Structures are given as structure tokens and as C-alpha cells.
Amino acid sequence: MALARAWCVALFGVDGVPVEIEADVGAGAVLTKLVGLPDAALQESKDRVRAAVRNTGHEWPTQRVTLGLSPASLPKVGSSYDLALACVVLAASQAVPPERLEGTVLLGELALDGRVRSVRGILPALLAARRAGLPRAVVPTASLREAALVDGLDLHGADSLGDVVEWLSGNESALHRPPPFTPAPPTPGPDLADVVGQPEARWALEVAAAGGHHVLLTGPPGTGKTMLAERLVSLLPPLTPDDALGVTAVHSIAGLLTPETPLVSTPPFVSLHPSTSTVALVGGGSGLAKPGAVSRAHKGVLFIDEASEFGQTKLDSLRTILEEGEVRLARRDGIARYPARFQLVLATNPCPCAPAKDIDCTCHPAVKRRYQAKLSGPLLDRVDLRVLMRSLTVMMDAGLPDPESTETVRKRVANARARAHARWSRHGWHTNAEVPGPILRREYRLPRQTTSLLDRALSRGALTGRGADRCLRVAWTLADLAETDLPTEDHVAAALEFRERRTP
Known part of the structure; x- marks a missing residue:
């Protein structure tokens, strides 16, 4: 077993801080440990991620799994870390190659069946990732048009964890590319x-x-x-x-x-x-x-x-x-x-x-x-x-100009x-x-x-x-x-x- 790394983003207001997510699978009692100041929603992600991995057709490691979120002193909030946690565990257990995870930001909440759900704050998170020099990002397909507002990133949209696993294994067509952006016509306001x-x-x-x-x-x-x-x-x-x-x-x-x-x-x-x-x-x-x-x-x-x-x-x-x-x-x-x-x-x-x-x-x-x-x-x-x-004093007067x-x-x-x-x-x-x-x-x-x-x-x-x-x-x-x-x-x-x- 090995060590794998990927990236996510912690948001503080509209400011984002890149978070390095590491997974270590090794000898010890069968236990999944999440460290790095996670909140309650993030602590619960261990169970969501485990179920999503199993329902995608992969085995959860039968050894001790340690998941680290760095900087460790920075509070981590929300469910947007699910997709990154699942991918680093699979890479650490050698179920997928780890090469594409290097420098890749993964954002999304996982359903128990492996579907990737939208999360809030995709745009400010990717702006922070671009400022940090991270070149790639995988986001929920439903958020792909929002993500495409950020120039300079190699963007991919995922429907499920299984699609991300295929992409990590080398299948370029497993994930969606951003559609051409066409701004919505302005809606006329009241006159x-x-x-x-x-x-x-x-x-x-x-x-x-x-x-x-x-x-x-x-x-x-x-x-x-x-x-x-x-x-x-x-x-x-x-x-x-x-x-x-x-x-x-x-x-x-x-x-x-x-x-x-x-x-x-x-x-x-x-x-x-x-x-x-x-x-x-x-x-x-x-x-x-x-x-x-x-x-x-x-x-x-x-x-x-x-x-x-x-x-x-x-x-x-x-x-x-x-x-x-x-x-x-x-x-x-x-x-x-x-x-x-x-x-x-x-x-x-x-x-x-x-x-x-x-x-x-x-x-x-x-x-x-x-x-x-x-x-x-x-x-x-x-x-x-x-x-x-x-x-x-008067609602309508024919003598007044419009x-x-x-x-x-x-x-x-x-x-x-x-x-x-x-x-x-x-x-x-x-x-x-x-x-x-x-x-x-x-x-x-x-x-x-x-x-x-x-x-x-x-x-x-x-x-x-x-x-x-x-x-x-x-x-x-x-x-x-x-x-x-x-x-x-x-x-x-x-x-x-x-x-x-x-x-x-």
C-alpha cells in the first residue's frame, strides 16, 4: 500500500485556501481516521465515501486508513471534500493510478450510490485554485457551466465516482468538457x-x-x-x-x-x-x-x-x-x-x-x-x-406629458x-x-x-x-x-x- 495526494479548497467567505488531502493505507486495526479539523459534516463523509466506493464496484481497504487534510490547523467545513477523499483512498490502495491526482482539485459531494452532487462555492474555490497554480479541476457536471467562468484551468465534469475512476485510469472521454458559454439575455426590468x-x-x-x-x-x-x-x-x-x-x-x-x-x-x-x-x-x-x-x-x-x-x-x-x-x-x-x-x-x-x-x-x-x-x-x-x-392628487391628466x-x-x-x-x-x-x-x-x-x-x-x-x-x-x-x-x-x-x- 502507498500514499496518495489530491487537492480541495477551504472557503472563508469569498477567500479560498487550497487544502492538500492525503491518504495513507497501511498496517493496523481496521479503522478510518480523518484528521485536520473537520466539522461534523466532513466527519460524516467517511461513511458516505465508503458506501460510494463500494457501490461503484471497488473494495474499501481492510486496513487502517488515515486521511489527512493540510494545513492541519485550518478548519474544514462542508461536504465538498467527498470526491477528493474517495479518489485518494482508491489511489493509495492502488485501485487507480495516482499520477493524475497530482495538481488536481476535486470538488463534489458523493451520494451513497456514487453520484457526484453539486456543492456551493464552486466559483470562488476554483478562483483560489487558479491563484495557487493548480492546473486541473474535476467538478460535478451540474456545476460545469459555473466552473467554466474561471479561465486557465483544465476543467472536467463528473456524473459519478465511477466516471472519475475511469478518467484516472486513462479514459479521457469518461468526463465531460465545459460547454461553450452563452450569456443569458438580460431580462427587462420594470419601467x-x-x-x-x-x-x-x-x-x-x-x-x-x-x-x-x-x-x-x-x-x-x-x-x-x-x-x-x-x-x-x-x-x-x-x-x-x-x-x-x-x-x-x-x-x-x-x-x-x-x-x-x-x-x-x-x-x-x-x-x-x-x-x-x-x-x-x-x-x-x-x-x-x-x-x-x-x-x-x-x-x-x-x-x-x-x-x-x-x-x-x-x-x-x-x-x-x-x-x-x-x-x-x-x-x-x-x-x-x-x-x-x-x-x-x-x-x-x-x-x-x-x-x-x-x-x-x-x-x-x-x-x-x-x-x-x-x-x-x-x-x-x-x-x-x-x-x-x-x-x-391626480392619476391621469391628458394635459401632462408622458x-x-x-x-x-x-x-x-x-x-x-x-x-x-x-x-x-x-x-x-x-x-x-x-x-x-x-x-x-x-x-x-x-x-x-x-x-x-x-x-x-x-x-x-x-x-x-x-x-x-x-x-x-x-x-x-x-x-x-x-x-x-x-x-x-x-x-x-x-x-x-x-x-x-x-x-x-
Whole structure:
């Protein structure tokens, strides 16, 4: 008997670490020992793997089998190691040649009859394998289209352990090759022309899409807050190839990909209900933390409806995430990092009774203040655009022009984003919302006359330093939409006015 080696990948968030899997079959009591900090699901893999090997027509060694996962101090989680464990045991018992296992990553869960089942995280695992210089990978056939998104790897798809054994024995046709990738056509989203009235809110949505800004919509029920939020994502440009891979990696870990649409090429839209827990919002769980809604909305839109009923603790957990664009979750088995750079859209009623008209409000002033205070000052300080939506007075009027469509507004957004990208690309930024305040104040300082309104607001305590920086970012977005080289006093005044629109 001999020693055999293969490779798998341990995932910590979207970061992967190659794991070398070794099998030693030798003299000793009949026992299968798995070492290297496996979790409960991985410990159970010994029984799954043994049954799969036997049901594939091979004998399980009648000697002591020691399976080692290295680095030994790194926690190993999940069932994706099954296929690699079965192959190294067969190679160590000389049932298959071991040569092809060298440098091969094997990912997949085994059924008791030897079928290879899909697992989460195929894409980030293979990205980590490519960075480590591993040349080949065998994945479940159902995950082959997702795996094919990673260039530079010799990829194979397996239906069963028996097919992998044949391939290891020299049969090249035993495994599947990746099919040609054909991206799915984009699905048209809801049209902005469906929203009745609300010119201020429509303009704020356009500004938000052009600059990547966060939005708060305040108004009575039925005024179109949810409709506007759902249409923001249709105004955003398609994801770049790198962004699409990053978003797809998160969705792969969350188990949201399908064989028909293995690549997320459009900005995601995630809508939350007030019953959402903090763990579901930012991510978490026992062992290694799983991605939450903020990560699933990466490079897209996170919509929180009825924000004042959401719970202040949950909302305040977004504060650091909005600044850093990343979630770091420390758990027993390590720290998981997930990207979370999204546009936040908050929608809330002005008070608990939420009448159609302000004069019909029956709430006590103290009740109304408590309701509005659930959106804390530090959180609102990170929201660039605050819009007060008015009650509708007319649904259809033949004398009014038809509202602009999504396609019309999207063209202006694309032009504004192109101007911003040309300005910031040498720094590595794409939108105005990404630009740090010190850069705006030093390298792109505006004339004192242009920013005098900000100075006065700061001096009387109506604006924080962070708020002033965000006003400057919005002013640059307004300048891009107006196709001017520098923001003017009017742009700064409009940006400051956006921050003051919170309550009726």
C-alpha cells in the first residue's frame, strides 16, 4: 500500500485556501481516521465515501486508513471534500493510478450510490485554485457551466465516482468538457414610466443611479416608494466582467446560482421585510459565517421597506458596512470576509398612522418623533439623498406629458457615469460615491465661493464633516448630469437641499 495526494479548497467567505488531502493505507486495526479539523459534516463523509466506493464496484481497504487534510490547523467545513477523499483512498490502495491526482482539485459531494452532487462555492474555490497554480479541476457536471467562468484551468465534469475512476485510469472521454458559454439575455426590468407623478423622487433616483448614492424615500403609503426602488436597478449599467465574477462568487456561496444562469451579469436587487433578522441582514451562522443580504446585494441595490419598523439595532449594523463596502464576520472557525458595496434605498412612512394627507395625522407629536428617531442620526448621515414624497392628487391628466421611460433616463445616467469614470479611473474609482473626502477637498478643491453654503451649514452645526463630503460627491454627480466640468454653487445648493428633505 502507498500514499496518495489530491487537492480541495477551504472557503472563508469569498477567500479560498487550497487544502492538500492525503491518504495513507497501511498496517493496523481496521479503522478510518480523518484528521485536520473537520466539522461534523466532513466527519460524516467517511461513511458516505465508503458506501460510494463500494457501490461503484471497488473494495474499501481492510486496513487502517488515515486521511489527512493540510494545513492541519485550518478548519474544514462542508461536504465538498467527498470526491477528493474517495479518489485518494482508491489511489493509495492502488485501485487507480495516482499520477493524475497530482495538481488536481476535486470538488463534489458523493451520494451513497456514487453520484457526484453539486456543492456551493464552486466559483470562488476554483478562483483560489487558479491563484495557487493548480492546473486541473474535476467538478460535478451540474456545476460545469459555473466552473467554466474561471479561465486557465483544465476543467472536467463528473456524473459519478465511477466516471472519475475511469478518467484516472486513462479514459479521457469518461468526463465531460465545459460547454461553450452563452450569456443569458438580460431580462427587462420594470419601467420608470409606470410611476405616476413624483418628479422630485424621480430626479433623486436618476442622481442616485448616476453617482452611486444612497437614498431615503419618506411619504405616505401608495405614493410609489417601492415602485421607485424597484426601478433603480434598471437604471444601473451592466456589471463589468470583474464585478460580475465577484457578485457571482457571493451568489455561489449562498447557493443562489442555477445551471441555466451561472453568471450574474446585471446588478442584483435585494428587498427586505422588517421581520429580517440581523444575521439574515449582514450574514452569520455557526461555524463559518454565511453571506447575508448586504453581500447578496453587492454591486446592486439593497431595498429596506418600512425602515422605521425595521429595528434601530439592525439598521445601525449597516453603518460601518456603508463606509467600508465589506463585511467581516468573526466566528468560532475563523473570520469570513464578504464584499458589500451596494446602493441603499430606505423607504418609510412619516408616522405610524401614515395618513394619505398630513392634516389627517392622528399621532401624538412624541409618538411621531420616536417613530422617526428609529432612523438614527449616524445612519442618516451616510444617506446622500433624502426625498419627501407627496400624496397623489391626480392619476391621469391628458394635459401632462408622458413620464420619461427607463431607457431615456438610463442614457443620461450612462453619460454621467462615463464622465465620472474618465475623471476617477486613474485612482481606481468608478463612481462619485466611491471618492474619499480628502481627495475632493485637496486635489479637486472647489472655489470658496462655490462651497460657501457648506461652510455656513458646518459653522451652525447643521452639517457634519461626513455630510459635507457627501454633499460634494452629490454636487459632482449633478455636474456630470449637467455635463459641466466643475460643480457650481447651484449644484452644491441642490446637494445640500437633498440632505435636508427628511420629514413633512
